[in-house]
Amino acid sequence: DAGVTQSPTHLIKTRGQQVTLRCSPKSGHDTVSWYQQALGQGPQFIFQYYEEEERQRGNFPDRFSGHQFPNYSSELNVNALLLGDSALYLCASSKLGLAGTSEQYFGPGTRLTVT
Amino acid sequence: DQQVKQNSPSLSVQEGRISILNCDYTNSMFDYFLWYKKYPAEGPTFLISISSIKDKNEDGRFTVFLNKSAKHLSLHIVPSQPGDSAVYFCAALAPTLYNFNKFYFGSGTKLNVKP
Numbered sequence: 001d002a003g004v005t006q007s008p009t010h011l012i013k014t015r016g017q018q019v020t021l022r023c024s025p026k027s028g029h030d031t032v033s034w035y036q037q038a039l040g041q042g043p044q045f046i047f048q049y050y051e052e053e054e055r056q057r058g059n060f061p062d063r064f065s066g067h068q069f070p071n072y073s074s075e076l077n078v079n080a081l082l083l084g085d086s087a088l089y090l091c092a093s094s095k096l097g098l099a100g101t102s103e104q105y106f107g108p109g110t111r112l113t114v115t
Numbered sequence: 116d117q118q119v120k121q122n123s124p125s126l127s128v129q130e131g132r133i134s135i136l137n138c139d140y141t142n143s144m145f146d147y148f149l150w151y152k153k154y155p156a157e158g159p160t161f162l163i164s165i166s167s168i169k170d171k172n173e174d175g176r177f178t179v180f181l182n183k184s185a186k187h188l189s190l191h192i193v194p195s196q197p198g199d200s201a202v203y204f205c206a207a208l209a210p211t212l213y214n215f216n217k218f219y220f221g222s223g224t225k226l227n228v229k230p
Contacts, residue, residue, distance in 0.1 A: 004158065031215075033218070035218075035220075040124075040222065041222050041223075042119070042121075042204050042206075042220030042221050042222045042223050043159070043204070043218070043220045044220070045217050045218055045219070048215055048216070048217065050215065055215040056211070056215045056216070056217045058217065090158055090159070092158075092218075094216075104161065104216075104218070105158075105161075106151075106158030106159045106160070107158050108156065108157050108158050109158055
């Protein structure tokens with residue numbers, strides 16, 4: 001079992017550009033959540049997807065959008081990148097109903113640098 | 116609005132001694148709390164959790180204590196080992212419909228266990 005995988009590992013973009021990050025959940029999981037972790041901070045919840053719909057959203061602007069595919073994998077899109085979007089982006093997967101337990105698994109993250 | 120706070124950015128402990136990591140929260144609706152451990156270049160991994168109906172949960176060397184009236188929880192590691200050196204995040208959940216959970220994380224405490 002590969003666990004949660006994310007791609008790419010690292011990414012460098014310029015202000016104003018758009019970026020797409022990808023996540024494959026752990027086998028058997030159907031719910032995907034995305035987090036932004038700025039340097040020296042804890043992960044901040046962006047949004048959560050289940051059955052291809054956004055179910056919960058954190059305090060992030062509409063520049064942050066996502067998608068979940070029928071195979072449960074997910075994408076995070078960020079438009080009009082700002083320097084402040086530089087962070088580690090974490091994907092976490094879980095099985096609906098068990099997200100409040102140990103059954104939320106995190107991927108290794110994608111390090112996004114905006115210059 | 117930081118609803119979960121870890122006020123100690125770092126902690127240094129001698130091997131074999133007790134490590135105590137602290138976490139405070141402000142939202143009285145939180146009913147489930149978790150601790151995650153994070154090594155560099157890896158995603159957070161679940162360590163231990165506690166429901167708000169309990170005040171203590173133990174798993175091997177790890178014990179989490181919850182003081183609801185003080186809105187405070189702590190993680191005790193006894194005895195501490197060098198392999199425990201990592202960043203520890205406290206996280207909290209509020210009940211939601213269908214368990215579409217939104218995790219609130221603290222900013223983390225970097226534990227260094229000296230041999």
